[in-house]
Amino acid sequence: xxxxxxxxxxxxxxxxxxxxxxxxxxxxxxxxxxxxxxxxxxxxxxxxxxxxxxxxxxxxxxxxxxxxxxxxxxxxxxxxxxxxxxxxxxxxxxxxxxxxxxxxxxxxxxxxxxxxxxxxxxxxxxxxxxxxxxxxxxxxxxxxxxxxxxxxxxxxxxxxxxxxxxxxxxxxxxxxxxxxxxxxxxxxxxxxxxxxxxxxxxxxxxxxxxxxxxxxxxxxxxxxxxxxxxxxxxxxxxxxxxxxxxxxxxxxxxxxxxxxxxxxxxxxxxxxxxxxxxxxxxxxxxxxxxxxxxxxxxxxxxxxxxxxxxxxxxxxxxxxxx
Amino acid sequence: xxxxxxxxxxxxxxxxxxxxxxxxxxxxxxxxxxxxxxxxxxxxxxxxxxxxxxxxxxxxxxxxxxxxxxxxxxxxxxxxxxxxxxxxxxxxxxxxxxxxxxxxxxxxxxxxxxxxxxxxxxxxxxxxxxxxxxxxxxxxxxxxxxxxxxxxxxxxxxxxxxxxxxxxxxxxxxxxxxxxxxxxxxxxxxx
Ligand SMILES: Nc1ncnc2c1ncn2[C@@H]1O[C@H](COP(=O)(O)OP(=O)(O)O)[C@@H](O)[C@H]1O
Ligand SMILES: [Mg+2]
Numbered sequence: 001x002x003x004x005x006x007x008x009x010x011x012x013x014x015x016x017x018x019x020x021x022x023x024x025x026x027x028x029x030x031x032x033x034x035x036x037x038x039x040x041x042x043x044x045x046x047x048x049x050x051x052x053x054x055x056x057x058x059x060x061x062x063x064x065x066x067x068x069x070x071x072x073x074x075x076x077x078x079x080x081x082x083x084x085x086x087x088x089x090x091x092x093x094x095x096x097x098x099x100x101x102x103x104x105x106x107x108x109x110x111x112x113x114x115x116x117x118x119x120x121x122x123x124x125x126x127x128x129x130x131x132x133x134x135x136x137x138x139x140x141x142x143x144x145x146x147x148x149x150x151x152x153x154x155x156x157x158x159x160x161x162x163x164x165x166x167x168x169x170x171x172x173x174x175x176x177x178x179x180x181x182x183x184x185x186x187x188x189x190x191x192x193x194x195x196x197x198x199x200x201x202x203x204x205x206x207x208x209x210x211x212x213x214x215x216x217x218x219x220x221x222x223x224x225x226x227x228x229x230x231x232x233x234x235x236x237x238x239x240x241x242x243x244x245x246x247x248x249x250x251x252x253x254x255x256x257x258x259x260x261x262x263x264x265x266x267x268x269x270x271x272x273x274x275x276x277x278x279x280x281x282x283x284x285x286x287x288x289x290x291x292x293x294x295x296x297x298x299x300x301x302x303x304x305x306x307x308x309x310x311x312x313x314x315x316x317x318x319x320x321x322x
Numbered sequence: 323x324x325x326x327x328x329x330x331x332x333x334x335x336x337x338x339x340x341x342x343x344x345x346x347x348x349x350x351x352x353x354x355x356x357x358x359x360x361x362x363x364x365x366x367x368x369x370x371x372x373x374x375x376x377x378x379x380x381x382x383x384x385x386x387x388x389x390x391x392x393x394x395x396x397x398x399x400x401x402x403x404x405x406x407x408x409x410x411x412x413x414x415x416x417x418x419x420x421x422x423x424x425x426x427x428x429x430x431x432x433x434x435x436x437x438x439x440x441x442x443x444x445x446x447x448x449x450x451x452x453x454x455x456x457x458x459x460x461x462x463x464x465x466x467x468x469x470x471x472x473x474x475x476x477x478x479x480x481x482x483x484x485x486x487x488x489x490x491x492x493x494x495x496x497x498x499x500x501x502x503x504x505x506x507x508x509x510x511x512x513x
Binding site: 136138139143144145146149150184186189191192193194195223224227230231234235237238239240259260261263264267268315 | 328351462506
């Protein structure tokens with residue numbers, strides 16, 4: 001049974017894991033915490049560079065060195081972080097004399113979700129810091145049905161939280177505070193077809209802090225932004241005729257978002273799936289698992305094609321394993 | 323009365339040759355958000371469907387409007403997504419061009435929201451439509467449609483090219499809008 005080592009480091013999380021078809025055998029993670037403000041791409045890359053040897057060694061200590069390929073997140077993500085991880089992956093593959101497999105980070109989120117839940121052919125809502133997309137499979141590719149026209153939901157939450165003086169990471173703090181709210185303050189709701197936008201909402205929420213409590217604005221921010229996300233997911237479901245929804249990405253840990261998606265699915269009579277939290281945010285296991293699927297379908301990445309690709313679109317990757 | 327479709331936000335029932343489109347309550351949304359959205363979208367849809375027809379864009383005739391419900395003419399045909407060809411994409415371009423000339427932005431141009439009947443295309447589902455003459459609004463409108471071509475249809479490049487031909491025929495300044503579409507595509511991607 002093939003075993004694959006996967007390396008993830010597209011943003012602030014550095015993670016290495018080994019999986020086989022049955023399960024995750026080992027996983028080690030090191031998380032970059034920004035000293036001030038948001039994520040600094042070069043600082044994050046330095047963090048990854050100084051931790052990757054240890055993270056890989058720890059992982060291999062648990063499962064031994066007999067692995068069949070090295071998979072890594074080729075993109076999308078922050079250029080400096082991606083390059084650090086790609087360099088490490090190349091070196092590892094060469095020294096262990098195994099093939100290299102560059103994987104698409106978004107697709108890895110979807111595939112680990114399909115692996116760890118009963119979802120088969122879902123519409124996926126993928127929500128993380130920089131990415132917010134609605135995807136579904138059609139004719140050999142994961143297609144983007146809708147996406148943000150400006151910033152991702154995670155970055156929108158973080159930006160607002162920073163403005164409000166909340167410590168990083170902002171998302172969980174906003175979720176906590178929202179629970180203590182007493183009233184809703186109207187904020188801009190921007191949906192265009194299956195696309196959406198968060199920058200107007202973020203600015204308006206900052207403005208609203210002048211006249212409403214922080215708790216109320218956190219609540220209003222979440223309710224507005226998540227309603228937009230659930231609405232576009234429902235639009236994609238109606239348009240594609242699929243009958244499953246899968247939630248993926250770090251913001252998927254938000255309990256209120258899950259609750260809203262579950263309600264929408266219940267009312268439409270379709271299934272809702274969300275993997276456990278460790279497979280929701282960025283993790284090495286998802287990279288290793290997608291690497292495994294690609295390895296089994298014969299895919300290999302030549303060294304000269306292994307360059308980091310910060311704008312790697314999910315629909316640029318051919319899906320040969322389904 | 324039979325329910326013939328469950329759209330993204332509405333239930334569609336058929337009574338004789340009249341469609342009853344009801345924007346149903348969404349439990350996942352706060353009541354404050356939900357009610358004002360449904361009311362506003364219903365009002366806008368009825369208004370702009372009629373306005374679009376006055377500008378020469380085929381749309382269903384509106385028969386009655388209440389808070390969350392529109393009664394309109396039944397277009398007994400099929401959605402464009404089932405039968406799209408480059409010729410029909412070109413025709414779509416002409417319709418959208420006429421709509422934009424008239425100052426209306428559709429806001430939800432997908433191949434589910436364009437109907438085909440007796441050799442003719444009809445635009446429906448104006449719930450996200452608005453009056454706007456800016457490049458940005460028109461650009462996003464076209465971008466949304468191109469994204470549907472790409473996600474839903476095989477030969478999207480051909481469809482896109484055909485659309486542009488039709489659009490340029492009925493809308494002056496089409497080139498500028500296409501320039502903006504390219505710019506919009508480049509945004510929203512990883513920095
Ligand atoms: N006037 C009409 N004539 C024929 N079919 C219609 C009409 N209006 C809606 N439909 C059908 O119902 C579906 C959903 O209606 P739509 O207005 O697009 O609502 P939603 O906003 O929920 O998508 C359409 O895709 C179309 O198949
Ligand atoms: Mg519709």
